[in-house]
Amino acid sequence: xxxxxxxxxxxxxxLDVSGTGLAELGAELLALPRLHTLLAKNNxxxxxxxxxxxxxxxxxxxxxxxxxxxxNRFAEVPPALLGLRGLQSLSLGxxxxxxxxxxxxxxxxxxxxxxxxxxxTSIPPELANLPSLSYLVLCDNKIQSIPPQxxxxxxxxxxxxxxxxxxxxxxxxxxxVHLEELSLRGNPLVxxxxxxxxxxxxxxxxxxxxxxxxxxxxxxxxxxxxxxxxYLSLAxxxxxxxxxxxxxxSCVRQIKFVxxxxxxxxxxxxxxxxxxxxSPCSSASQSSTSQxxxxxxxxxxxxxxxxxxxxxx
Amino acid sequence: xxxxxxxxxxxxQSLEELIRTLHRVFAEDKVSVEEVQELMESYESSxxxxxxxxxxxxxxxxxxxxxxxxxxxxxxxxxxxxxxGSSIHDHTDSHCFMKILQGNLKETLFxxxxxxxxxxxxxxxxxxxxxxQCAYINDSIGLHRVENISHTESAVxxxxxxxxxxxxxxxxxxxxxxxxxxxxxxxxxxxxxLC
Numbered sequence: 402x403x404x405x406x407x408x409x410x411x412x413x414x415x416l417d418v419s420g421t422g423l424a425e426l427g428a429e430l431l432a433l434p435r436l437h438t439l440l441a442k443n444n445x446x447x448x449x450x451x452x453x454x455x456x457x458x459x460x461x462x463x464x465x466x467x468x469x470x471x472x473n474r475f476a477e478v479p480p481a482l483l484g485l486r487g488l489q490s491l492s493l494g495x496x497x498x499x500x501x502x503x504x505x506x507x508x509x510x511x512x513x514x515x516x517x518x519x520x521x522t523s524i525p526p527e528l529a530n531l532p533s534l535s536y537l538v539l540c541d542n543k544i545q546s547i548p549p550q551x552x553x554x555x556x557x558x559x560x561x562x563x564x565x566x567x568x569x570x571x572x573x574x575x576x577x578v579h580l581e582e583l584s585l586r587g588n589p590l591v592x593x594x595x596x597x598x599x600x601x602x603x604x605x606x607x608x609x610x611x612x613x614x615x616x617x618x619x620x621x622x623x624x625x626x627x628x629x630x631x632y633l634s635l636a637x638x639x640x641x642x643x644x645x646x647x648x649x650x651s652c653v654r655q656i657k658f659v660x661x662x663x664x665x666x667x668x669x670x671x672x673x674x675x676x677x678x679x680s681p682c683s684s685a686s687q688s689s690t691s692q693x694x695x696x697x698x699x700x701x702x703x704x705x706x707x708x709x710x711x712x713x714x
Numbered sequence: 715x716x717x718x719x720x721x722x723x724x725x726x727q728s729l730e731e732l733i734r735t736l737h738r739v740f741a742e743d744k745v746s747v748e749e750v751q752e753l754m755e756s757y758e759s760s761x762x763x764x765x766x767x768x769x770x771x772x773x774x775x776x777x778x779x780x781x782x783x784x785x786x787x788x789x790x791x792x793x794x795x796x797x798x799g800s801s802i803h804d805h806t807d808s809h810c811f812m813k814i815l816q817g818n819l820k821e822t823l824f825x826x827x828x829x830x831x832x833x834x835x836x837x838x839x840x841x842x843x844x845x846x847q848c849a850y851i852n853d854s855i856g857l858h859r860v861e862n863i864s865h866t867e868s869a870v871x872x873x874x875x876x877x878x879x880x881x882x883x884x885x886x887x888x889x890x891x892x893x894x895x896x897x898x899x900x901x902x903x904x905x906x907x908l909c
Contacts (some may be wrong), residue, residue: 426880443866471865471866474867494796494866495864495865495866513772515796515797515865517797517865518865520796536773538797540797541797541863541865549774558773559773561797581773582773586887590888663908
């Protein structure tokens with residue numbers, strides 16, 4: 402790009418340099434104080450120095466709202482752009498990303514994040530710290546699981562997860578009450594009720610902790626060593642509403658099915674305090690299968706109805 | 715020597731001419747699928763002629779009504795952002811023509827599921843449609859999913875449905891279960907419709 406760019410066109414608001422073969426966006430862009438949209442798709446960006454140094458502090462860094470770097474050769478999210486606190490829309494679709502840096506949470510104003518068509522294998526929970534994120538595209542990657550923290554993205558309206566390696570979803574996904582679009586096709590989602598057979602029995606410490614909590618055995622901080630007081634405070638409630646149990650580290654991961662809005666069955670990961678924990682009436686594993694399936698459907702269908710219109714593809 | 719019989723081939727030089735010709739074609743008692751497909755394919759997409767109808771939504775693809783064909787057909791423009799796709803759907807006993815105006819769309823054909831539907835749906839074929847190509851489907855051919863698989867380019871397509879319909883069934887690929895949905899327009903005749 403010509404060196405005098407910011408002097409000749411100081412009022413420039415939109416710049417499209419897509420398909421021009423650029424290998425780097427240089428410092429000549431930094432002094433454009435009105436530039437809010439920069440489109441640089443289908444270029445040769447991706448090496449070190451692809452983005453100008455000091456981007457976050459420059460006038461451009463404060464004005465930029467939309468940045469499209471899709472169809473380039475980025476193997477990692479360029480650190481230079483993490484300083485763009487005003488950025489609302491970022492596309493890095495069709496690059497060579499293998500992961501998402503936790504510092505993505507620095508993009509405080511981000512509403513639209515397109516990361517489809519990369520080689521991403523996992524999602525950092527820090528992604529959930531983006532308070533305004535409403536559109537998240539992660540399709541066509543190699544993602545094996547979704548962190549439950551993603552349910553904290555209260556503004557999320559559309560989540561694209563198709564063509565990944567997901568076998569289940571965290572049940573917290575039902576908390577995304579504003580979600581209107583969820584694409585899941587092309588994932589090896591488990592269709593039948595699956596019991597995780599690798600249940601590790603709880604330790605004696607865990608069993609003792611559970612007893613104290615469920616029987617409300619009174620204790621004062623002076624009664625116990627500090628580490629055990631802290632341990633007792635970490636008890637999690639069994640998600641089965643009919644079970645008053647708690648668990649600490651030992652839990653059974655069960656894939657339970659939820660009829661999403663009466664249409665599709667999605668496997669959700671439940672953490673139960675033991676394989677026997679399904680309903681007060683169940684005893685044998687056969688009866689507990691169908692009983693716990695309908696139990697999970699009860700509580701889950703209430704939550705699912707809260708999700709209003711979810712279009713699944 | 716006998717003169718070979720010339721069948722009229724329609725060619726549309728502009729979107730307006732395409733619409734006028736479609737009105738003439740559909741005013742007849744009999745309409746040939748091949749003729750309509752050829753006619754649609756003959757129109758060379760010219761963005762300034764359809765840009766007013768091409769309204770994009772950042773979250774999903776949009777349906778924008780262009781012409782309601784005197785009740786004989788609906789002509790609409792669909793706008794697909796990067797990664798946008800449809801569910802697997804049928805066509806409620808109507809003819810469906812789909813012409814690419816810009817970009818590319820992947821069409822995946824599926825067999826109809828068994829009555830109860832309790833297994834993964836069977837893929838028949840898939841292809842990527844290029845600019846100006848026109849595809850045709852109806853319920854006897856099968857079901858399809860249409861998607862813009864590009865992560866860098868948006869796509870625009872021109873659809874003709876005859877007779878017009880406003881509801882269809884969507885299908886879960888993993889189980890074949892179907893669900894009736896109502897279809898709405900994002901805009902009509904270039905004006906955004908609020909729903």
